[in-house]
Amino acid sequence: MKEIIKIIRNEFKIIGTNIPILIVLILGNVGYGFLYNLLYNNNVYKNAPIAVVDMSQSNLSRHFIDYIDATQQVDVVLKTEDFQQAKQMLLKRKIVGFIYIPSELKPEIMRGNQVECTIYGSTLSFLDYLNISESVNFASLEINSELIPEMIKNLNAVDVLFLANDKAINIVSEPLYNSSEGYGTYLIPPVLVIIIFQTMMITMAMRMGIENSSHKKSRFQNPFKIVFGRAFANVMIYTVFSIFFLGLLPLIFHLPHLGNYLHIAIMMIPYLFASAFFCLTLVSFFTDGDMPLFIIVFMSVPLVFLTGISYPLELMPWHWKIFHYTLPVAPATLAFVKLDCMGGDLTNIRPEMINLWIQCLVYYVVAVIIWNRKDERKIVR
Numbered sequence: 001m002k003e004i005i006k007i008i009r010n011e012f013k014i015i016g017t018n019i020p021i022l023i024v025l026i027l028g029n030v031g032y033g034f035l036y037n038l039l040y041n042n043n044v045y046k047n048a049p050i051a052v053v054d055m056s057q058s059n060l061s062r063h064f065i066d067y068i069d070a071t072q073q074v075d076v077v078l079k080t081e082d083f084q085q086a087k088q089m090l091l092k093r094k095i096v097g098f099i100y101i102p103s104e105l106k107p108e109i110m111r112g113n114q115v116e117c118t119i120y121g122s123t124l125s126f127l128d129y130l131n132i133s134e135s136v137n138f139a140s141l142e143i144n145s146e147l148i149p150e151m152i153k154n155l156n157a158v159d160v161l162f163l164a165n166d167k168a169i170n171i172v173s174e175p176l177y178n179s180s181e182g183y184g185t186y187l188i189p190p191v192l193v194i195i196i197f198q199t200m201m202i203t204m205a206m207r208m209g210i211e212n213s214s215h216k217k218s219r220f221q222n223p224f225k226i227v228f229g230r231a232f233a234n235v236m237i238y239t240v241f242s243i244f245f246l247g248l249l250p251l252i253f254h255l256p257h258l259g260n261y262l263h264i265a266i267m268m269i270p271y272l273f274a275s276a277f278f279c280l281t282l283v284s285f286f287t288d289g290d291m292p293l294f295i296i297v298f299m300s301v302p303l304v305f306l307t308g309i310s311y312p313l314e315l316m317p318w319h320w321k322i323f324h325y326t327l328p329v330a331p332a333t334l335a336f337v338k339l340d341c342m343g344g345d346l347t348n349i350r351p352e353m354i355n356l357w358i359q360c361l362v363y364y365v366v367a368v369i370i371w372n373r374k375d376e377r378k379i380v381r
Contacts, residue, residue: 097121
């Protein structure tokens with residue numbers, strides 16, 4: 001019994017005096033608890049921007065649109081007759097979906113016939129898709145309760161009984177970009193982009209740990225060349241892995257691919273460089289190569305949220321949005337989803353590309369400054 005007590009005391013002593021273990025215990029438990037509550041604190045998604053393609057242009061269709069716009073879930077930001085315009089706005093993420101109202105809406109209903117209105121939404125974001133469906137179905141119930149009496153006037157007794165169990169406007173859903181509506185199809189593509197970022201950071205952290213443990217003076221003194229050279233080496237390595245992750249794996253597992261491989265390759269250039277410069281900046285703060293590994297483990301799941309794929313960017317508090325715009329993985333994930341999963345082109349990812357190139361420049365300069373000071377400290381010693 002005494003030996004067991006000694007073992008317990010020794011275990012507590014080791015855990016209590018080991019900084020990395022304490023960080024995992026505190027951040028992994030207390031940190032995660034606060035993190036998830038902060039992320040999901042604003043869990044009611046209101047006023048999601050949508051468009052309506054109104055081919056009817058009738059008083060009835062406008063009345064229907066007013067009902068949709070009155071719901072708290074959505075905000076009708078565009079009314080148009082151009083289907084392609086609405087689709088382009090969805091690609092650019094200016095809207096989360098749109099509703100198509102056919103031209104025969106009013107005449108068919110006045111004849112006592114049912115008319116179908118279609119919801120076009122991206123199931124790459126389930127919460128957006130659900131919000132549109134809820135608001136449109138609510139509006140259809142309201143409009144149906146008003147239309148049924150008008151429809152009955154033009155029907156015989158048999159048709160009236162049939163209509164009692166039917167509705168004037170029937171809502172059908174047309175999922176875009178994830179026609180299988182599978183969770184893997186929705187989640188795997190962005191996760192592949194995140195894996196590239198995480199494994200690059202692990203590799204560079206381990207490389208830094210080897211350098212620090214050897215205590216050997218570097219043969220290279222120019223910080224501009226050191227930062228660019230190390231970054232370029234990692235970019236070359238991860239170009240190969242990017243082909244594996246984003247090209248080969250989707251083919252093996254039959255993931256939908258709607259994008260142009262050249263456009264994806266162009267997008268990956270600033271992403272890989274920004275990630276490499278960011279990783280060099282981060283790992284240079286640590287003398288222990290294992291420390292960044294704990295940060296990566298802690299940030300693995302939050303990274304999925306911060307990309308704006310699994311959780312709407314509009315719901316994020318401003319302080320979380322800062323991470324979204326300053327981590328290379330976030331705009332790159334959005335850009336890849338737009339290109340590969342939604343069939344967009346380079347014009348659709350212009351904001352993300354600008355963000356990534358700015359990060360390239362900023363993190364390169366910061367990394368050079370840090371490495372220069374690091375070399376100066378070595379000289380002083």
